[in-house]
Amino acid sequence: MVFERDRVTALTAPARGLGVQEGMRRGGVQLLAPEAHLHERDTLREDTTLQQAALALLQYTPQVTLAAEACILLEVGASLRLFGGIRALCRKIRVTIARLGLSAILSCAVTATGAWLLARYGYVRTLGPTSLQRRLDRLPVVLLSAARPHLEWLHGLGCRQLGQVRRLPRAGLQRRCGKDLLLMLDRAYGAAPEVHDWIVAPPSFQARVELPDRIEQTDVLAAYAQGLLAQLAGWLAARQLAIKKLRLWLEHERGRQAVPPTELQVALSVPAWQEDHLHTLVKEKLARSLLPAPAIALGLAADELESRQAASEMLFPEPGGSAEDHQRLLELLVARLGADKVQQAAPRADHRPEIANRWCSVMQSAASLPAPLGSDPARLPPRPLWLLQEPLPLRVQQHKPFYRSALEFTSPPERIEAGWWEGRPLTRDYFTARDAGHAYYWIFRQWRGGEWSDEEPQWFLHGLFG
Known part of the structure; x- marks a missing residue:
């Protein structure tokens, strides 16, 4: 039951069944329902809750x-x-x-x-x-x-x-x-006009909720975070913004045994504003986090924002989902596995195969990636799907490179000369080769001192074809 000025203003159905009514004094309530939970009305908290609910409803x-x-x-x-x-x-x-x-x-x-x-x-x-x-x-x-x-x-x-x-x-x-x-x-x-003072979303977003108890279960924390995300979704809709990075912090015990807040960053590869998608990412982030102590409060802030781009619908949707669906899947994998576990290829303008590509996180923006080689891929000789991290030296038997068996060349040589601008000149002849079991390999012959040197070239295995 809720009291205001020592009189009942709100009560539950079981309390009403015991004979309690609105306007009854505290003494009479304690006689009729001695085990009832009594609370004082907090009008300031009610106003704050209404403001939060109104902010969340701005998404509609x-x-x-x-x-x-x-x-x-x-x-x-x-x-x-x-x-x-x-x-x-x-x-x-x-x-x-x-x-x-x-x-x-x-x-x-x-x-x-x-x-x-x-x-x-x-x-x-x-x-x-x-x-x-x-x-x-x-x-x-x-x-x-x-x-x-x-x-x-x-x-x-x-x-x-x-x-x-x-x-x-x-x-x-x-x-x-x-x-x-x-x-x-x-x-x-409807016989007279109505004039309303519509609420205006604040210029920045930061929300916080006090937890009812010390909570250390991440699934319970994710449920409370959903209320904050509902407010964020309303704020984003009102300001016509999309979020690129949000910050979640968990407050722990205060006083002598104080523990500093735990901060969690959730970054998105593509700006988003959908409440359900943001909640999925936050839930996965919390599930992967180890809390140093139970949480007593939860906060959320929008750190990086961009203008929302209107979605363009297609007359005939592409099978397999849209580009936004693919990005949401990548963000979900990053939240579940970590940004270092989900990577994308980043080609570089270099003919050396071990340098022509590197792997980076999918959260890295395309603008920060190096420019790839400008040649037409259709005009290049075949490349293996599996490239060894380090070329494997091969021995030579009867003037032929040997790997499990003698290798037979199935393609003309492809000359690659590079590295001279770095002071490490490199001369290689790449071949597609086949062994006795008809498995195909990508091998190269490397000239140490150049093609006209007296040194014998050395053979390496660099890749495997499927």
Whole structure:
């Protein structure tokens, strides 16, 4: 139960079953339910939670505002087609609210005040003005905040529903109750315009959540991180940004046994803004991390951001997924295995095979990679798929290189001369060779002192064909 000024303001169904009611004092509650958990109302924390929920809901519409009595209003008329209709949109909003650790009563109507009244009454969804008027007429007058100071007078007239109040003479109702009551009724029924102060996303994002206990299970921490990521997704949508790197930190014990926070960096090869994808990466990152102590708080910040590029849909989608799907797969592998375990080829402008390519992380941007050789690959002789890390010396028998058996040449020589600009000149003749078992190899003859030197050339095995 929640108390405000020593009186009950909120309670659960089991507490109500024991006889506890709203407005009851603390002493009476302790007599009826001595084992109940009692909490003091924290209005500052409630306001902060509403602001966080409103920020997360910005991913569905840019027009979000806070209303009285813990209500959030969303103008979703322009978002229905994008999210597949009102039913699908409501389902998505419910999921987002649940990820924040909250519960909500959703209602929708053609007017904001009407939706606010229907939500306070219960889950009601109406999409037309006629059905809205019919439903509003049956609502109790007590839901109308402007009518509460005059409830006794209205009940004395037999007006207990909004429809009955609307049938009263407007002039007399205005003299008795003021303009606010009529204005609220007109806004609810769509007879008067509504003006809202839409919330604006802050220029930077940083969120933090206090954990209910000392937690060291990474899957539980990932569940709390999802609430932060929901806020991040709303902020990114409102600012039309995509994230390139996010920072997650876990706060540990304070005081004499203080442990410094644990920071985790999640880098993306391609900027993203999808909440589910970001949560998958964070979950994998947490699963691979060793915590020095249980966490008592969790924080999230957006470090590197870029402008969001609008997705271009194709008339006939390519099989196997889009380029964005491939990038998400690579980012998932990096989060699960580590950036040093998922690598990409980085060709270099050099004819020496052992230098012509190096391996680097897939997280390295294409702009930082060296330029490849400008020759046409179709005009080059065949290259083996498997290149040895170090060339393997071969012995010579009867003037032929030998590897398991005598090797027969199946291609003309390919001359490679390079390294002279580094002071290490290199002269090689590459051949494709075949052994007695019809396995193909890539071998070369290296001239130590040049082709016209008196020294005998040496043979090496450099690669294997499939």
